[in-house]
Amino acid sequence: MRVISSLSLLLLLGALTIQADAAETTIPDALVAAGEKPVLTLHAEGAQVYECKAAADGKLAWAFREPIATLFTDGKTxxxxxxxxxxxxxxxxIVGGRVQGTAIGATDNDIPWLKLAVVSHRGGQGVLSDVTTVQRINTAGGKLEGACETAGQFRSVAYAADYVFLKKE
Incomplete structure (x- = not known):
């Protein structure tokens, strides 16, 4: 837990730089949303949660379970x-998504960048109500791979990312 707290603090200190970089980021071809324009970009700080499970070969390995993150703009939740x-x-x-495209992160420890099609809208008319695509870019951390020892074990790995919410032009 202490490692997560330290990493979270370091990621938070870099959040302002990452937010400034989001507007200047080159989007990989696999993530381009042609005919769409950005509505909102939010910075996320949180954890990628993994569970120890048997893989297809029967060996135990970490499998992604879920993200848990806080979304920020201008340093405010x-x-x-x-x-x-x-x-x-x-x-x-509220929007829900499904992965449509991926691109590798900047380092081996970074989760991939993603393009997600919005497949559900809830919560009425708000800033996300017209969103059709979400891009996860500028990822830092969050990756966990390899064998684990006990099925059912959980591990959280701190990560940061920018989420760009787009709608049809």
Whole structure:
């Protein structure tokens, strides 16, 4: 737990730099959302949660279970990101997504960048109500691989990312 807290603090200190970089980030071809424009970009700080499970070969390995993150804009909490995957804004609007494209993170420890099609809207008319695509970019940390010792064990790995919410033009 102490490692997660330290890593979270380091990621939080870099959050302002990452937010500034989001507007200047080159989006890989696999994540481009043609004919769509950004509605909102939120920075996320949290954890990727993994569970120890038997893989297809019968060996125990860490399997991704769910994200748990706080969403920020200008250093203020404005929402949360959780299993589904879902993104919930403080105005009550919620979107759920399904992965459509991936690109590798900057380092071996970074979770992939993603393009997710929005497959559900809930919570009425809010900032996310017209969103059709979500891009996860500028990832830092969050990756856990390899064997584990006990089935059913959980491990959380701190991560940060920017989520760009887009809608049709």
């Amino acid at each position: 404005v929402g949360r990101h959780y299993a589904g995957p879902n993104w919930e804004h403080q105005d009550g609007s």
